[in-house]
Amino acid sequence: MQAYLILANGRVFRGQSIGCPGTTIGEVVFATGMVGFEETLTDPSYYGQIITQTYPLIGNYGMNHEDVESTKIWARGYIVREACKTPSNFRSEETLDSFLKQYGIIGIEGIDTRSLTRTLRESGVMNGAITTEFDPEAQPEKVAELMPQIQAYAVTDAVKTVTCRQATTYEPTVQGAWGETPLHVALLDLGCKNNIVRCLQKRGCRVTVLPGTTTAAELKALNPDGLMLSNGPGDPAENVEIIKNIGEMLDSGIPAFGICLGHQLTALAAGAKTCKLKYGHRGANQPVSHYSGKRTYITSQNHGYAVEGETLPAEVGRVSYRNANDGTCEGVDYFRWNCFTVQFHPEANGGPKDTEFLFDEFVSRMLAAKGVINNA
Numbered sequence: 001m002q003a004y005l006i007l008a009n010g011r012v013f014r015g016q017s018i019g020c021p022g023t024t025i026g027e028v029v030f031a032t033g034m035v036g037f038e039e040t041l042t043d044p045s046y047y048g049q050i051i052t053q054t055y056p057l058i059g060n061y062g063m064n065h066e067d068v069e070s071t072k073i074w075a076r077g078y079i080v081r082e083a084c085k086t087p088s089n090f091r092s093e094e095t096l097d098s099f100l101k102q103y104g105i106i107g108i109e110g111i112d113t114r115s116l117t118r119t120l121r122e123s124g125v126m127n128g129a130i131t132t133e134f135d136p137e138a139q140p141e142k143v144a145e146l147m148p149q150i151q152a153y154a155v156t157d158a159v160k161t162v163t164c165r166q167a168t169t170y171e172p173t174v175q176g177a178w179g180e181t182p183l184h185v186a187l188l189d190l191g192c193k194n195n196i197v198r199c200l201q202k203r204g205c206r207v208t209v210l211p212g213t214t215t216a217a218e219l220k221a222l223n224p225d226g227l228m229l230s231n232g233p234g235d236p237a238e239n240v241e242i243i244k245n246i247g248e249m250l251d252s253g254i255p256a257f258g259i260c261l262g263h264q265l266t267a268l269a270a271g272a273k274t275c276k277l278k279y280g281h282r283g284a285n286q287p288v289s290h291y292s293g294k295r296t297y298i299t300s301q302n303h304g305y306a307v308e309g310e311t312l313p314a315e316v317g318r319v320s321y322r323n324a325n326d327g328t329c330e331g332v333d334y335f336r337w338n339c340f341t342v343q344f345h346p347e348a349n350g351g352p353k354d355t356e357f358l359f360d361e362f363v364s365r366m367l368a369a370k371g372v373i374n375n376a
């Protein structure tokens with residue numbers, strides 16, 4: 001079946017349908033990871049977006065239901081150069097196409113994704129639609145009808161939509177070196193990836209995943225050893241109430257670690273500003289340099305917004321990492337709070353695990369706060 005991608009600037013790409021037929025509108029972004037399409041598709045941070053994979057062959061190793069980062073696909077569409085129809089891997093359970101169909105996702109293959117990516121890099125992220133319902137060339141009036149909807153589309157109510165409705169506790173998978181009692185981490189789910197939970201479980205933590213709307217008083221009643229702020233979709237500045245709650249939670253002095261959206265919301269709570277990047281960072285090879293100048297790490301990333309480092313009040317915290325490509329803020333160490341945050345994804349999935357040591361740092365902070373170790 002034919003499918004078409006229509007961009008907000010009027011450009012049309014002709015390809016073939018994958019996943020479900022129909023019409024979908026979203027913010028078209030590109031991700032550069034060569035592998036990790038299962039993790040990308042199920043990362044809640046892509047809510048509202050149509051994902052373009054720049055790597056030309058997607059689905060070669062098939063889908064399984066273990067390598068997923070949440071309960072479903074939150075993205076609004078999927079664009080690939082070629083979707084593999086005959087995956088080969090001992091863990092493969094189904095094809096990319098059947099996985100998309102299972103979640104009602106409309107996709108397109110067979111378009112020039114290099115040319116599309118070049119457009120997005122030059123003009124910035126852009127809204128678009130994928131449709132199987134009409135041929136834009138044959139029916140330009142249908143394009144004219146759809147175009148105002150494409151142009152007006154905005155990702156809204158993102159965190160509200162993806163966050164869990166009820167708290168769930170996950171037991172540790174190993175015992176911590178400090179003894180039998182696990183550390184208890186409260187994880188504020190803003191659109192959390194499963195691997196954040198796994199990274200804490202395998203370090204001897206019991207993890208209680210909480211709805212994003214949890215208040216400081218509700219958190220206090222739980223009396224956790226640490227607070228983890230997850231990744232998540234949408235414009236960070238939209239989350240006015242959650243930002244206020246996070247500020248109050250951190251004022252209690254609890255050890256805290258924020259990732260991506262969690263990083264952005266903490267900076268907003270601290271009085272800094274966020275901005276939208278031209279085309280964002282999405283992929284598995286984004287270099288970030290530590291402020292000490294000693295190390296640059298290759299990281300996994302998926303964000304369209306960034307903290308404006310210069311707007312962070314100097315007495316509150318300092319920029320800890322910067323993106324080595326464009327100099328944008330990639331992390332903050334707070335002085336005011338017992339908290340550190342990063343824009344990149346130390347939990348990886350997909351992508352390199354080089355910065356997973358940050359979870360060890362978080363565990364050390366919790367142990368130090370309990371007086372179990374001296375972290376001076």
Ligand SMILES: NC(=O)CC[C@H](N)C(=O)O
Pocket residue numbers: 045230231232233234235236259260261262302303304305306
């Ligand atoms: N992965 C994330 O947490 C993304 C954060 C935010 N939605 C952004 O696009 O910048």
